[in-house]
Amino acid sequence: MLLLISPDGVEEALECAKAAEHLDIVDVKKPDEGSLGANYPWVIREIRGAVPADKPVSATVGDVPYKPGTVAQAALGAAVSGATYIKVGLYGCTTPDQAIEVMSGVVRAVKDYRPDAFVVASGYADAHRIGCVSPLALPDIARRSGSDAAMLDTAIKDGTRLFDHVSPAACAEFVRLAHEAGLLAALAGSVKAEDLATLTRIGTDIVGVRGAVCEGGDRNSGRIQPRLVAAFRAEMDRHAQEHATTVAAL
Numbered sequence: 598m599l600l601l602i603s604p605d606g607v608e609e610a611l612e613c614a615k616a617a618e619h620l621d622i623v624d625v626k627k628p629d630e631g632s633l634g635a636n637y638p639w640v641i642r643e644i645r646g647a648v649p650a651d652k653p654v655s656a657t658v659g660d661v662p663y664k665p666g667t668v669a670q671a672a673l674g675a676a677v678s679g680a681t682y683i684k685v686g687l688y689g690c691t692t693p694d695q696a697i698e699v700m701s702g703v704v705r706a707v708k709d710y711r712p713d714a715f716v717v718a719s720g721y722a723d724a725h726r727i728g729c730v731s732p733l734a735l736p737d738i739a740r741r742s743g744s745d746a747a748m749l750d751t752a753i754k755d756g757t758r759l760f761d762h763v764s765p766a767a768c769a770e771f772v773r774l775a776h777e778a779g780l781l782a783a784l785a786g787s788v789k790a791e792d793l794a795t796l797t798r799i800g801t802d803i804v805g806v807r808g809a810v811c812e813g814g815d816r817n818s819g820r821i822q823p824r825l826v827a828a829f830r831a832e833m834d835r836h837a838q839e840h841a842t843t844v845a846a847l
């Protein structure tokens with residue numbers, strides 16, 4: 598399982614850089630603009646320059662409206678700024694067709710510019726609270742739009758977590774559908790270390806965190822701490838090892 602960490606700006610990205618050996622993807626966002634809030638192009642560029650070259654930089658394009666042209670152009674902006682993972686939160690899409698239209702535009706805009714870029718179609722575990730496409734629709738939306746991964750995060754960061762909205766069994770189905778479609782499955786949403794056993798068992802490819810690696814577990818007022826990133830990774834490794842042992846014993 599890959600570890601994606603979301604700093605809110607250059608200062609926190611430098612903290613991520615100190616913990617680079619423990620993480621896999623640095624995900625630039627602007628949390629005060631929403632769960633997948635987009636940051637400025639110059640921030641993405643500066644963070645790209647600040648983290649080791651072998652660590653991919655991801656950028657969120659926002660909790661986007663159903664405006665395919667606008668979103669495609671924004672996604673290209675993120676790619677031009679140096680992000681190779683482009684994450685789109687399909688906040689304003691109420692039907693799978695709308696979401697496919699948005700993501701198809703993103704895929705074309707980004708891959709025409711950079712064919713090896715990795716496009717992530719993200720929905721929300723708490724979609725029922727905001728009226729957007731349902732979680733289990735994401736793998737098919739990602740597949741039909743040519744995206745590379747399907748993701749779930751939580752839209753409303755009020756302390757509720759991924760499994761409060763989508764049960765572990767439904768998350769397992771999400772992962773299964775993504776894999777069946779040839780995609781990676783990414784899960785996030787106030788994930789804590791105690792969720793790692795389940796996330797590992799169901800075959801999650803990427804886990805996204807912010808709060809869990811911030812001081813006091815607070816994604817807003819706490820800052821990302823390299824020691825918490827290291828501790829989270831150690832837990833991930835422990836669960837991966839335990840899972841491998843269990844599977845080998847079967």
Ligand SMILES: O=C[C@H](O)COP(=O)(O)O
Pocket residue numbers: 601603624750754785786787788805806807808809816
């Ligand atoms: O993409 C990952 C999100 O930033 C997760 O943030 P969170 O762990 O604070 O919910």
